[in-house]
Amino acid sequence: xQNESTVQRPHLITPxxxxxxxxDIVCKPVEDKTPKWWxxxxxxxxxxxxxxxxxxxxxIWEGVGVWGLNNPVAWGFDIVNFVFxxxxxxxxxxxxxxxxxxxxxxxxxxxxxxxxxxxxxxICALVFPGIxxxxxxxxxxLFPIPNQMAMWPNFxxxxxxxxxxxxxxxxxxxLFWFVGLIPDLAVIRDRAKTKTKKMVYGIFALGWRxxxxxxxxxxxxxxLLAALATPLVLSVxxxxxxxxxxxxxxxxxxxxFPPYFVAGAIFSGFAMVVTLxxxxxxxxxxxxxxxxxxxxxxxxxxLATGTMVGYAYAMExxxxxxxxxxxxxxxxxxxxxxxxxxxxxxxxxxxVISPQLFWSKRIRTSIPLMFIISIFVNIGMWFERFVITVxxxxxxxxxxxxxxxSPTWVDLCTLAGSFGLFFTLFLLFLKFLPMIAISEVKGVMxxxxxxxxxxx
Amino acid sequence: MSKNTQHNVHGVMAxxxxxxxxxxxxxxxxxxxxxDFEVYTPFPVHGMDRAMGLKPSKLAWFVLCGGATGLxxxxxxxxxVATSAYxxxxxxxxxxxxxxxxxxxxxxxxxFSAFTAVFGMLIMNGLPRWYHSVFKHSTxxxxxxxxxxxxxxxxxxKFDQQASIDLLQGLGATNIExxxx
Numbered sequence: 001x002q003n004e005s006t007v008q009r010p011h012l013i014t015p016x017x018x019x020x021x022x023x024d025i026v027c028k029p030v031e032d033k034t035p036k037w038w039x040x041x042x043x044x045x046x047x048x049x050x051x052x053x054x055x056x057x058x059x060i061w062e063g064v065g066v067w068g069l070n071n072p073v074a075w076g077f078d079i080v081n082f083v084f085x086x087x088x089x090x091x092x093x094x095x096x097x098x099x100x101x102x103x104x105x106x107x108x109x110x111x112x113x114x115x116x117x118x119x120x121x122x123i124c125a126l127v128f129p130g131i132x133x134x135x136x137x138x139x140x141x142l143f144p145i146p147n148q149m150a151m152w153p154n155f156x157x158x159x160x161x162x163x164x165x166x167x168x169x170x171x172x173x174x175l176f177w178f179v180g181l182i183p184d185l186a187v188i189r190d191r192a193k194t195k196t197k198k199m200v201y202g203i204f205a206l207g208w209r210x211x212x213x214x215x216x217x218x219x220x221x222x223x224l225l226a227a228l229a230t231p232l233v234l235s236v237x238x239x240x241x242x243x244x245x246x247x248x249x250x251x252x253x254x255x256x257f258p259p260y261f262v263a264g265a266i267f268s269g270f271a272m273v274v275t276l277x278x279x280x281x282x283x284x285x286x287x288x289x290x291x292x293x294x295x296x297x298x299x300x301x302x303l304a305t306g307t308m309v310g311y312a313y314a315m316e317x318x319x320x321x322x323x324x325x326x327x328x329x330x331x332x333x334x335x336x337x338x339x340x341x342x343x344x345x346x347x348x349x350x351x352v353i354s355p356q357l358f359w360s361k362r363i364r365t366s367i368p369l370m371f372i373i374s375i376f377v378n379i380g381m382w383f384e385r386f387v388i389t390v391x392x393x394x395x396x397x398x399x400x401x402x403x404x405x406s407p408t409w410v411d412l413c414t415l416a417g418s419f420g421l422f423f424t425l426f427l428l429f430l431k432f433l434p435m436i437a438i439s440e441v442k443g444v445m446x447x448x449x450x451x452x453x454x455x456x
Numbered sequence: 457m458s459k460n461t462q463h464n465v466h467g468v469m470a471x472x473x474x475x476x477x478x479x480x481x482x483x484x485x486x487x488x489x490x491x492d493f494e495v496y497t498p499f500p501v502h503g504m505d506r507a508m509g510l511k512p513s514k515l516a517w518f519v520l521c522g523g524a525t526g527l528x529x530x531x532x533x534x535x536x537v538a539t540s541a542y543x544x545x546x547x548x549x550x551x552x553x554x555x556x557x558x559x560x561x562x563x564x565x566x567x568f569s570a571f572t573a574v575f576g577m578l579i580m581n582g583l584p585r586w587y588h589s590v591f592k593h594s595t596x597x598x599x600x601x602x603x604x605x606x607x608x609x610x611x612x613x614k615f616d617q618q619a620s621i622d623l624l625q626g627l628g629a630t631n632i633e634x635x636x637x
Binding site: 018019020023144150151152153154155156158160161164165168171172175176178179183186187189190191202203206207208209210211212213214215216217218219220221224225228229231232235239242438439440442443447448449450451452 | 474475476479494495496497498499500501502503504505508510512513515516519533534537538541542544546549553556557559560562563564566567569570571573574576577578580581583584585586587588590591596597598599600601602
């Protein structure tokens with residue numbers, strides 16, 4: 001077999017697998033009998049989802065007083081969870097769009113999975129601003145909808161930019177995901193054994209038949225969506241960071257926020273992909289398509305972005321000192337050594353120290369260790385948002401207004417419940433949709449090249 | 457075959473072994489002067505557009521228009537709201553503070569472009585369309601997974617049923633079938 005380059009690149013999937021076997025492997029979880037563990041996990045996820053729904057009902061019935069918010073700390077778990085979930089979503093877009101533009105072929109095995117994660121994470125994120133406004137039934141005030149009061153939103157507010165950024169992000173991610181799914185839904189349609197299944201998948205496959213004239217427009221649309229999603233994902237977390245950075249509060253009012261938030265978002269999102277992927281490839285037997293090489297590539301990105309996040313933490317401190325502004329300096333000293341020092345050091349150990357272990361190839365390629373580290377990163381990134389939000393607010397300009405914020409049981413149950421929403425959607429995805437992009441994986445197999453096997 | 461059934465024929469369709477074989481077949485038909493033939497593959501085969509003699513997709517132009525519309529809409533909406541419909545004085549800043557309008561303009565541009573890209577692609581492809589003659593081919597269910605099909609359509613000026621069958625046979629195709637509309 002001739003290779004175009006003399007450098008031996010690692011195989012993207014286990015060699016020797018043909019096109020039909022790729023379809024077989026990916027469709028197996030959709031076609032087989034549902035495994036027992038799925039029902040157990042689904043029961044757990046739905047229970048947590050019900051917990052979320054009851055917490056939301058209680059909140060809407062009773063009012064935001066059920067949360068632990070107090071006078072200086074008006075943003076608590078609601079905003080922390082919102083930023084956490086939006087951040088998780090960003091890895092999906094990075095994998096699907098940015099790595100696509102950079103022609104990183106290893107992305108093909110993991111993009112569907114990561115995009116699904118994006119969509120579900122953004123759904124979880126959207127819950128929080130919706131309820132944070134207090135009167136959830138007036139959420140439509142956020143949008144420029146003509147109304148009988150002739151009232152319009154303030155377009156100069158970062159909070160409104162956020163409405164546009166996150167809703168655009170959700171819509172574009174959903175479109176991108178669905179476009180990728182069309183040919184794969186056709187695969188399931190054509191393999192379906194029962195009439196109902198053929199019809200349901202057939203409807204969503206839109207009658208896709210793989211004509212080359214269609215692929216032509218399809219590939220162009222996919223490329224354009226990737227090119228649009230790339231600046232979009234950078235803009236979304238930049239705008240989320242504007243929610244903080246545009247205010248005058250020491251600890252929030254810094255120009256480093258947009259790139260720092262984007263790096264953090266990608267960092268946390270990749271950690272979540274690794275957490276979920278390690279489990280899924282084990283449980284569904286996808287080791288031939290999602291190889292150790294894929295996981296190692298993701299761990300490298302975690303290492304790179306984790307280091308950027310560590311740099312940002314250090315740079316914030318440096319700027320606070322170098323600015324000569326005593327409020328700014330106090331905000332950071334108070335972060336690391338004040339009443340929330342425990343949260344700060346959890347964040348530092350999880351986000352700065354733990355990913356550095358990935359310098360070692362042994363750790364980077366060890367499934368149990370990468371699983372543990374990815375969980376640490378998830379925890380650390382949640383705490384990062386907690387530290388940014390709460391420590392900056394709880395001790396603002398006037399010592400007389402300082403207060404300590406602690407979440408109530410409603411806050412904690414809502415956070416737990418948002419994981420229920422996420423995992424319910426995710427488990428449904430694993431059961432009913434192809435979790436690997438079948439046509440894209442086939443497209444990067446050496447056999448897919450029309451000149452495969454020819455001598456040069 | 458009698459004359460009145462002739463017009464019901466969609467085309468002659470056959471299966472090929474893999475990407476290389478179908479590409480050679482497409483090149484053959486292109487060189488023979490056929491225009492209305494189509495290949496059906498489980499994934500886009502690189503170089504097939506040239507092999508079939510197709511022009512590049514025009515989708516990007518529509519998306520450009522979509523993006524420009526979104527941008528113009530965003531700027532107009534915000535300017536109108538801020539300077540005439542609902543004037544709010546905030547920190548004494550001018551009503552027309554275009555710098556603050558950039559994020560929403562950008563987001564709307566992306567949103568409109570993405571919708572144009574997806575729905576433009578579907579419209580140009582004539583999808584959704586749940587019925588099509590090619591689905592009648594007996595092994596076409598493989599086309600989405602691992603089958604490579606070529607169909608010479610009856611509307612092509614050079615179409616001749618028997619000649620097409622012979623040509624496909626000569627190119628090493630299998631499962632050669634006449635599919636009806």
